[in-house]
Amino acid sequence: xxxxxxxxxxxxxxxxxxxxxxxxxxxxxxxxxxxxxxxxxxxxxxxxxxxxxxxxxxxxxxxxxxxxxxxxxxxxxxxxxxxxxxxxxxxxxxxxxxxxxxxxxxxxxxxxxxxxxxxxxxxxxxxxxxxxx
Ligand SMILES: [Mg+2]
Numbered sequence: 001x002x003x004x005x006x007x008x009x010x011x012x013x014x015x016x017x018x019x020x021x022x023x024x025x026x027x028x029x030x031x032x033x034x035x036x037x038x039x040x041x042x043x044x045x046x047x048x049x050x051x052x053x054x055x056x057x058x059x060x061x062x063x064x065x066x067x068x069x070x071x072x073x074x075x076x077x078x079x080x081x082x083x084x085x086x087x088x089x090x091x092x093x094x095x096x097x098x099x100x101x102x103x104x105x106x107x108x109x110x111x112x113x114x115x116x117x118x119x120x121x122x123x124x125x126x127x128x129x130x131x132x133x
Contacts, residue, residue, distance in 0.1 A: 032066025
């Protein structure tokens, strides 16, 4: 499977890539805008992402803003709800306001709370029907 990790922290990107290596290939992006560029590129190459991990607190374009833009882009492309990109939001502990904002912005496939634990991460992926390669 092909994944995209979006996080402004280089340490988090590295750590998540390491935890996810059993599941497949990971691209990384440093903020929401970079994520959108990566997604557009993946569509152009007809190699869309199977799963995206989106941090919420990021400069330039936050995770919630990026989610909203992605859902708008999908709508414009005529992508139906069940074909939407699977996005797991990564939140800071206790950040309920962001979770509510995300819920308004568009459907998400799950939430992970920082600090990321390997088991929690693997469980979220498995819940979506993916398994290690
Ligand atoms: Mg962040």
